[in-house]
Structures are given as structure tokens and as C-alpha cells.
Amino acid sequence: MRKPADMPGPTPDPAAALAEAGRAHVPVLLEPLLAAVAPVSGVWLDGTFGAGGYARALLEAGAERVIAIDRDRQALERARAWAGLYADRLVLLEGRFSQLDTLARAAGAEPLSGVVLDIGVSSMQIDEAERGFSFLRDGPLDMRMGGEGPSAADIVASADERELADILFQYGEERASRRIARAILAARSSAPIETTARLAEVIAAALPPARPGEAHPATRSFQALRIAVNDELAELVAGLLAAETALAPGGMLAVVTFHSLEDRIVKRFFQARAGEAPRASRHAPDAPAARPVLERVTRRAITADAEEVSRNPRARSARLRVARRLEGPAPALAPAALGLPRLARGEVR
Numbered sequence: 001m002r003k004p005a006d007m008p009g010p011t012p013d014p015a016a017a018l019a020e021a022g023r024a025h026v027p028v029l030l031e032p033l034l035a036a037v038a039p040v041s042g043v044w045l046d047g048t049f050g051a052g053g054y055a056r057a058l059l060e061a062g063a064e065r066v067i068a069i070d071r072d073r074q075a076l077e078r079a080r081a082w083a084g085l086y087a088d089r090l091v092l093l094e095g096r097f098s099q100l101d102t103l104a105r106a107a108g109a110e111p112l113s114g115v116v117l118d119i120g121v122s123s124m125q126i127d128e129a130e131r132g133f134s135f136l137r138d139g140p141l142d143m144r145m146g147g148e149g150p151s152a153a154d155i156v157a158s159a160d161e162r163e164l165a166d167i168l169f170q171y172g173e174e175r176a177s178r179r180i181a182r183a184i185l186a187a188r189s190s191a192p193i194e195t196t197a198r199l200a201e202v203i204a205a206a207l208p209p210a211r212p213g214e215a216h217p218a219t220r221s222f223q224a225l226r227i228a229v230n231d232e233l234a235e236l237v238a239g240l241l242a243a244e245t246a247l248a249p250g251g252m253l254a255v256v257t258f259h260s261l262e263d264r265i266v267k268r269f270f271q272a273r274a275g276e277a278p279r280a281s282r283h284a285p286d287a288p289a290a291r292p293v294l295e296r297v298t299r300r301a302i303t304a305d306a307e308e309v310s311r312n313p314r315a316r317s318a319r320l321r322v323a324r325r326l327e328g329p330a331p332a333l334a335p336a337a338l339g340l341p342r343l344a345r346g347e348v349r
Contacts, residue, residue, distance in 0.1 A: 027053030027118065028315040029256055032302045034061055036322040037252040042113025045069065045104055045246070047097030047239060052079050054116045055090060065089050067109050071096045071146035096146075098238035101246040111248030118256045119236055135200035135218045141193065143229045152225045156193050161185055170341035171233070171261070172224030180206050180221055196222075223259065228343070236262060237335055240269050244293060247325035253294070254322045261341070263301060263319045268338045270296050270323050273330065293330045297322040 030053065034040065040061040046054050049070040058066050068090060070076055076092050083090050095103050097117060104110040141153040150158075159167070161181045168177035183206035184193065193199050203218040210217055227233060243253050257263040273294035302322075304315035 026312045027051075027057070028308070028312060028318040029302060029304055029320045030054065030057055033116070033254050033256070033320055033322070034058075036297055036302070036320070037114055037254055040114070042248075043067065043109045044114040044116065045100055045109065045112050045243075046116050047100050047243075048116075048118040049079070049092070050075055050118065052083075054118060058114075058116070059086055059089055063089075063113070065091065065109070067091045067093060067104055067107050067112075069093050069095050069097055069100060069103055073147070096235060096239075098235045098242055100239060101242040104246045110246050112246050112251055113248060114252040114254070115243040115247060116254045116256075117236075117239060117243070119262050120232070120258045135196050135216060135222055138195055138197035141196055141199055143226045145230050150229065152199075152229050153192075153194050155225060155228060156184060156199065157188060166343060167228045168221050168224045170224075170343050171227040172220035172222075173261070174220040174224060176207055182206075227261075233261060233265065233340055234335075236265055237269070237338060237340055240266070241330070241333070244273065244325060244330050249325055249327045251325040252297070252322060253325065254320065257319050257321075258314075258317050261339075263321075264339045266319075266321050267301070269333075270294060270321055272333060272337060274323070290331060291328065293326050293328055294323040295326055297324055 027050075033054070034057060038061075040058055040063050042063065043065045044058050044063045045067040046052075046058065047069050049055060049068040050072075052068065055066045055068045066089065068076075068079070070092075071094070073094055076094055079092060083092055091107055091109075093103050093107065100115065101110065104112055141151065141156065143152040155167070156164075161178070164181035164184060165177040168174040168180055174180065180203050183202055184199075187193060187198075187202045193202060200216070200218040200222075203221050204216070207217040240253075240255070247253060255266045257266055272290070273292065274296050275290045275292040276296075298321050301319035303320075304312075304318055308315045
């Protein structure tokens with residue numbers, strides 16, 4: 001007779017795993033997104049799969065197939081417990097959404113009927129202390145979405161004061177960036193900064209205490225380091241360019257962002273591709289209008305209503321913009337025209 005430790009575990013229940021995934025992560029602005037892109041049909045690509053909320057909703061709304069991409073291998077591994085319920089209608093691929101056109105082509109799915117991008121860190125990643133994304137949960141100072149490349153601890157340990165200050169200011173819009181950079185260099189000279197709690201303490205000590213209702217003093221700095229570690233803004237621009245390459249005429253591009261840097265880039269990209277880019281100066285002569293390759297479906301960003309925010313506080317800062325692909329090839333686009341910070345401009349394809 002085998003010992004209990006040698007006994008096989010219970011067979012995973014895909015339906016139960018799917019229900020658990022739905023409880024673990026509620027995608028923001030889902031209903032407005034589905035309304036803006038309706039009717040849903042054809043092959044879609046979810047470039048930021050996460051817990052699969054958008055992918056499942058697209059399949060249930062009428063998509064024939066969804067190509068699901070994530071650079072986080074753990075997210076894809078969790079989904080394998082329930083993905084079989086959709087058979088070959090759901091295809092899981094590891095990769096970056098900046099490569100979505102190449103990945104879609106390799107999967108035989110190009111041109112696409114639609115692309116959905118939910119930009120930034122997922123709630124699952126924030127909740128896992130060992131991933132090092134949040135100062136609310138002490139863990140190793142990592143922040144890598146895909147596990148490759150330098151970690152946040154590496155940047156904090158090796159960057160000089162000017163480099164750190166530039167990261168904090170340009171990616172976190174942190175006004176006290178130089179003061180915080182100096183504090184980090186002073187602290188690391190006595191002991192390495194290797195955990196989220198230690199970095200948060202160093203930053204908080206360098207700034208005045210937060211007033212009631214204000215965010216934690218380390219919020220902007222953690223955002224900035226996460227963006228730098230994962231090259232998120234350059235990834236966003238490359239992903240937008242890849243999406244318009246992969247979309248069929250009439251295909252829909254829906255992008256959800258969570259802070260002003262991301263939303264500004266998406267807004268300016270949609271304006272530029274719709275031939276509506278504003279003049280650099282009101283005194284400058286009108287430039288020849290670029291031939292539009294996108295049509296803006298949402299003229300303004302869609303935000304969550306009070307009911308959704310009450311159910312899901314993460315939705316408070318979310319912004320949704322949707323555009324429709326038009327006929328014709330897309331012209332070249334300078335990253336600087338999108339408000340991409342100088343630190344990221346050299347990485348855009």
C-alpha cells in the first residue's frame with residue numbers, strides 16, 4: 001500500500017479553476033469596452049492576458065478565437081488549469097505585446113479583428129510579495145514582469161544619483177526625485193537595499209509625512225522603478241505600432257491605462273494616426289494633414305462609474321480609449337511626438 005504522500009493529488013477541476021480566476025481578478029472597464037467594440041467577431045488578440053478576464057469576455061461575446069499573450073510565464077501557467085474549456089478557441093503564447101504582430105502572424109491569426117491592451121502591472125503581481133512590486137507587502141526588490149534583465153534592486157544598487165533622479169522624475173513624475181536619489185545613495189552606502197520595505201523606508205524618511213488621504217510617499221518612486229525595469233513606455237509605443245500593423249481594416253484597438261504617462265501616449269498616438277495631431281505652437285503654420293490610418297471611436301477617455309469603482313477600487317484611475325483601423329499602410333512616427341520620456345525614446349522600434 002502506498003503512503004499518503006505518494007498518492008496522486010486530486011485532478012484539477014477546470015470549471016473550478018476558471019471560477020477562481022474570475023474571482024481573483026476583475027478586469028476594469030469591461031462593459032464599456034465590450035460596448036465600444038461591439039459586435040465582437042473574428043480573431044482577437046489580448047496582449048496583456050493576466051488572469052484572462054478580457055480574453056474570456058471576448059470569447060463569450062462572440063470572438064471565434066483569442067490569441068492571449070503575456071510576458072509573465074506564471075500567468076500563463078495558472079491559465080492552463082482552465083484554458084482547455086475553450087479548446088482551440090483560446091491560444092496561450094508567452095511574449096511581449098510589443099511583438100504582437102509577429103506572434104499573431106506565427107499563430108496564423110493575422111490580420112486581426114481586434115486587439116485589447118491593459119497596460120501596467122496586474123493586481124495578481126501586486127498581491128505576490130515575492131514579485132517585489134508593492135511596498136505594501138515586504139519582499140525582494142524585483143519588479144520584473146517576465147523575470148529577465150536587471151531587477152529594481154540592481155538599478156537601485158548601480159545607478160548614480162543623476163540616473164536615479166531622472167528615472168524617478170520622468171517615469172514617476174516625482175518632484176522630489178533628486179532628494180530621494182541622494183537618500184538612496186546614502187542608504188546603500190551603509191547596507192544594500194534589497195527589499196521593498198527597506199526602499200519604502202528610505203524614501204519615506206526623505207520626504208515629509210503624507211497628509212491624511214494622500215498616497216504613500218513611495219508610490220511614485222515604485223511606479224517609476226517598475227516602468228524602468230520593464231521598459232513599459234517604450235513597450236507601449238511599440239505595442240501600439242504592432243497592433244496597427246496586425247489589425248485588418250475595420251479592426252478595433254482598445255487600450256486601458258492607469259496613469260497619466262500611459263494615457264497621454266495613447267491619446268497622442270490615436271490623434272496622430274487619425275490625422276488630428278495638434279500643432280506644436282498656435283503660431284506655427286498648419287502642417288499638411290497626415291492620411292488617417294485610425295478612426296477614434298472614443299473622442300474622450302472612458303472612465304469607470306461610481307458603481308464600478310465601489311466594486312473595484314482599482315478602476316478609479318483607469319482610462320479606456322478605442323480606435324478603428326482604416327485602410328492603408330501606417331507612416332513612420334517619432335516617439336517624441338507622443339510625449340515619450342527621453343529615457344525611453346531609444347528603445348522604440
